[in-house]
Amino acid sequence: MRYSKLFGKTSKTAPHDADSTNARLLVQGGFVDQLMAGVYTYLPLGLRVFGKVKDIVREEMNAIGSQEILMPALLPKEPWEQTGRWTDPGPEVMFQFKGRGDKDLGLGWTHEEIVTPLAKKFIRSYKDLPFAVYQIQDKFRNEPRAKSGLLRGREFSMKDLYSFHKDQADLDDFYEKAKQAYSNVYRRCGLNALIVEASGGAFSKYSHEYQVLTDHGEDIIFYCGSCKYAQNREISEYKAGDKCPKCGGEMKEGKAIEVGNIFQLKTRFTDAFDVTFADADGTKKKVIMGCYGIGPSRVVGTVVELHNDDKGIIWPKSLAPYGVHLVMLTAKDEAVTAKVRETAERLAGELEAAGIEPLYDDREDARAGEKFADADLIGLPLRLVVSEKSLAAGGTEWKERAGGEPRVVPLKDAVAEVKKFLAA
RNA sequence: CGGGGCGUAGCACAGCGGUAGUGCGCUCGGUUCGGGACCGAGAGGCCGCAGGUUCGAUCCCUGUCGCCCCGACCA
Numbered sequence: 359m360r361y362s363k364l365f366g367k368t369s370k371t372a373p374h375d376a377d378s379t380n381a382r383l384l385v386q387g388g389f390v391d392q393l394m395a396g397v398y399t400y401l402p403l404g405l406r407v408f409g410k411v412k413d414i415v416r417e418e419m420n421a422i423g424s425q426e427i428l429m430p431a432l433l434p435k436e437p438w439e440q441t442g443r444w445t446d447p448g449p450e451v452m453f454q455f456k457g458r459g460d461k462d463l464g465l466g467w468t469h470e471e472i473v474t475p476l477a478k479k480f481i482r483s484y485k486d487l488p489f490a491v492y493q494i495q496d497k498f499r500n501e502p503r504a505k506s507g508l509l510r511g512r513e514f515s516m517k518d519l520y521s522f523h524k525d526q527a528d529l530d531d532f533y534e535k536a537k538q539a540y541s542n543v544y545r546r547c548g549l550n551a552l553i554v555e556a557s558g559g560a561f562s563k564y565s566h567e568y569q570v571l572t573d574h575g576e577d578i579i580f581y582c583g584s585c586k587y588a589q590n591r592e593i594s595e596y597k598a599g600d601k602c603p604k605c606g607g608e609m610k611e612g613k614a615i616e617v618g619n620i621f622q623l624k625t626r627f628t629d630a631f632d633v634t635f636a637d638a639d640g641t642k643k644k645v646i647m648g649c650y651g652i653g654p655s656r657v658v659g660t661v662v663e664l665h666n667d668d669k670g671i672i673w674p675k676s677l678a679p680y681g682v683h684l685v686m687l688t689a690k691d692e693a694v695t696a697k698v699r700e701t702a703e704r705l706a707g708e709l710e711a712a713g714i715e716p717l718y719d720d721r722e723d724a725r726a727g728e729k730f731a732d733a734d735l736i737g738l739p740l741r742l743v744v745s746e747k748s749l750a751a752g753g754t755e756w757k758e759r760a761g762g763e764p765r766v767v768p769l770k771d772a773v774a775e776v777k778k779f780l781a782a
Numbered sequence: 783c784g785g786g787g788c789g790u791a792g793c794a795c796a797g798c799g800g801u802a803g804u805g806c807g808c809u810c811g812g813u814u815c816g817g818g819a820c821c822g823a824g825a826g827g828c829c830g831c832a833g834g835u836u837c838g839a840u841c842c843c844u845g846u847c848g849c850c851c852c853g854a855c856c857a
Contacts, residue, residue: 367792367807369792369793369794369806369807370793370794370806370807370818371793371794371795371805371806371807372793372794373793373794374788374789374793374794374795374849374850375788375789375849375850375851376850377850377851381850392849394848394849395848395849395850450855451856451857467857468857497857499856499857501855501856502783502854502855502856503783503853503854503855503856505850505851510856510857514857516857518857567857576856616857618857619857651857653857656857685816687815687816688815689815690814690815695815724818725814725815725816725817725818725819726815726816726817726818727816727817727818727819728817728818728819729816729817729818730816730817730818731817731818732818734817743816745816746815746816747816748816755816
């Protein structure tokens with residue numbers, strides 16, 4: 359991608375109302391644009407990051423045998439009346455309005471009311487179980503207060519997975535698989551997420567949250583410094599300094615961002631919609647359910663919140679919109695500039711041919727400082743500079759965003775080294 | 783929904799009861815060319831919106847809308 363053609367621009371000044379780190383850096387770097395409180399447009403750079411998160415989520419969800427579907431966001435009132443949630447929590451959470459013919463409609467803030475009747479249509483016998491379906495879709499919630507950039511929006515992306523089982527043992531089995539898949543997602547996104555025992559809110563007595571420790575978090579958890587056992591303060595019977603009930607280590611208190619939540623719904627919704635199956639002995643039994651959520655948009659915000667410095671974002675390789683930021687620097691002498699330009703273009707082409715599309719800063723009118731500042735702000739893992747200086751030194755200047763001294767890599771080795779670096 | 787802050791050029795901000803300015807960005811010309819350069823010439827504003835006070839309001843008053851923060855709430 360040529361930087362000169364990239365839609366969206368970086369800004370030298372932070373937005374005046376940039377409160378949270380993630381909002382400031384994502385807006386300043388040209389990743390997102392704010393439309394209103396808690397609602398953002400993804401620009402090309404941001405959309406690529408968002409896509410990488412969703413790809414990781416898909417891979418892990420598919421790996422545990424769940425299948426992707428896509429339910430509507432525009433929903434009728436009836437199934438919500440059946441569970442009582444049209445009025446409680448009702449409009450407190452759900453955007454509700456009227457369509458033609460005075461029909462009551464709402465925007466989806468969760469999809470149990472849709473997926474459960476859907477599943478019912480296809481469940482006859484125990485042979486149809488278990489199965490799990492998920493979707494990645496925007497959810498709408500009438501938040502009392504949207505805040506912190508991508509961390510709490512009114513429209514936000516959610517991967518919601520629903521599993522259907524014939525008995526508790528089967529649900530428990532899948533629940534453990536999902537738990538592991540979730541840990542994989544966060545690890546791959548560069549987040550160190552703790553599995554935290556939590557209240558299931560409206561759903562069930564116990565559930566697990568995935569929490570990432572950071573001072574910018576809005577949840578408070580107690581966790582063991584050694585074995586990572588953790589509980590949300592809302593339900594915790596411990597306090598800082600107590601002994602860990604699992605390993606005897608010391609419990610600590612910390613702020614954290616919740617990046618996911620899994621819980622067992624059991625028969626709450628299959629009761630409401632009377633979802634049953636014929637078991638092997640011919641008797642009719644109730645289907646039981648589990649429910650698992652990850653917010654890809656919140657993951658993006660959390661990653662930025664954790665991985666940055668005073669110059670900008672530092673993307674993990676797995677999420678960076680491009681792997682390499684290739685910078686071409688013009689020289690005093692136009693003949694030298696021509697050589698630099700030609701070399702940079704060739705390197706860009708070679709990288710692309712090797713399956714590594716670079717973000718190529720081809721601007722002719724920008725000076726070195728400006729290009730470097732933009733590269734730091736955008737935060738790709740690797741910066742390669744082709745300039746009069748680098749050519750004189752025998753190649754391209756290699757500098758990793760995460761740190762370390764710059765070095766010169768011969769042009770003939772560059773592509774192979776980049777490949778190795780990005781795969782590491 | 784309670785409390786607080788802020789709405790002036792694309793962005794960040796200053797300003798003032800007499801119809802608006804700075805920096806960055808943008809356009810044109812020239813010089814520069816490895817950490818956001820410099821010179822010159824330009825373009826760009828319903829001073830959030832509505833009402834009120836006043837001879838006159840971007841400025842004062844009231845209301846309203848929007849954004850941000852704290853709280854309440856919350857996947």
